[in-house]
Amino acid sequence: QQQVKQSPQSLIVQKGGISIINCAYENTAFDYFPWYQQFPGKGPALLIAIRPDVSEKKEGRFTISFNKSAKQFSLHIMDSQPGDSATYFCAAYGSGNTGKLIFGQGTTLQVKP
Amino acid sequence: NAGVTQTPKFRILKIGQSMTLQCAQDMNHNYMYWYRQDPGMGLKLIYYSVGAGITDKGEVPNGYNVSRSTTEDFPLRLELAAPSQTSVYFCASSEGNNYGYTFGSGTRLTVV
Numbered sequence: 001q002q003q004v005k006q007s008p009q010s011l012i013v014q015k016g017g018i019s020i021i022n023c024a025y026e027n028t029a030f031d032y033f034p035w036y037q038q039f040p041g042k043g044p045a046l047l048i049a050i051r052p053d054v055s056e057k058k059e060g061r062f063t064i065s066f067n068k069s070a071k072q073f074s075l076h077i078m079d080s081q082p083g084d085s086a087t088y089f090c091a092a093y094g095s096g097n098t099g100k101l102i103f104g105q106g107t108t109l110q111v112k113p
Numbered sequence: 114n115a116g117v118t119q120t121p122k123f124r125i126l127k128i129g130q131s132m133t134l135q136c137a138q139d140m141n142h143n144y145m146y147w148y149r150q151d152p153g154m155g156l157k158l159i160y161y162s163v164g165a166g167i168t169d170k171g172e173v174p175n176g177y178n179v180s181r182s183t184t185e186d187f188p189l190r191l192e193l194a195a196p197s198q199t200s201v202y203f204c205a206s207s208e209g210n211n212y213g214y215t216f217g218s219g220t221r222l223t224v225v
Contacts, residue, residue: 009153034213043117043203043216044156089155099144099163099209100171105155 002027004092006104013111019077021107023090026071030092034101035064035075038087047088048075080111115139119204119217126194126224134189134220136204144207145187146214147171147179149200156203162187163209194224 005024013019023033034049050057050064050073057064063076077084090104120135138145147159158171162181176198178190187206191198201221205214 036214041219043205043218044214045216046213049213099207099212100146100158100161101214103156105153 002102004090004102004104006090006107008107009105010108011110013080013109015080015082015111015113017080017111019075019080019084019109019111021075021088021090021109022072023074023092023104024070024072025092025102027092028071030102032093033064033066033073034091035062036089036091036103038089038106040086044089077109080109082111082113085109085111117204117206117215117217119202119220121220122218123221124223126191126222128194128196128224130194131190131192132194132222134191134202134204134222136187136189136217137185138187138204138206138215139185140206140208140215141184142206142208142215143184144209145181146205146207147177147187147189148203148205149173150203150219151200159189159202191222196224198222199224 035047036044037047038044048059048062050066052068061078066073088107091101117138143164146161148156157173160179162168168179201219203219204217207214
């Protein structure tokens with residue numbers, strides 16, 4: 001119940017295309033869903049986050065779509081650029097007052113020029 | 114404004130040696146975390162702390178110890194290094210529930 005399942009494991013997209021990464025969770029107590037972006041040799045950095053009271057959040061070319069009934073959320077990267085090539089992690093806040101994030105397994109995105 | 118600072122960036126240990134990975138944050142965050150990242154395995158929580166003097170185990174605590182004597186510092190101790198502890202270690206901090214983490218740049222540890 002504490003897992004977050006992320007797919008695909010890797011993704012190759014042409015420049016200008018749309019990158020889509022999906023995550024699913026089981027614990028209905030999760031109420032904060034961030035996405036992190038990690039470049040090689042760096043720590044993950046917060047990219048965008050959503051709470052379950054909204055179905056979509058957009059920041060520039062990055063959009064989170066959230067489906068509460070299906071317990072799924074996804075990251076869409078519009079007009080993908082080579083500079084977007086990185087590993088992306090979805091996450092969810094676990095239950096309790098500990099602020100512990102549960103991370104997905106990660107998706108390695110390669111955007112070809 | 115440094116954020117989360119981890120030292121060292123790289124380290125090679127021999128089996129059985131001990132070391133401390135340092136982590137410091139200057140954002141006055143109460144919550145701090147240690148994760149390890151193995152290739153293709155995502156981030157696994159080792160230990161976390163919700164404030165000075167309070168620590169608790171995460172998903173993979175065996176072989177590690179932590180202490181939190183101040184809000185700023187959260188060191189991770191490896192007592193008897195084993196090859197299975199070869200990994201990249203990330204420290205992170207946050208303001209609390211439902212806030213994003215700020216990660217350090219990581220420590221790449223190799224045990225030979």
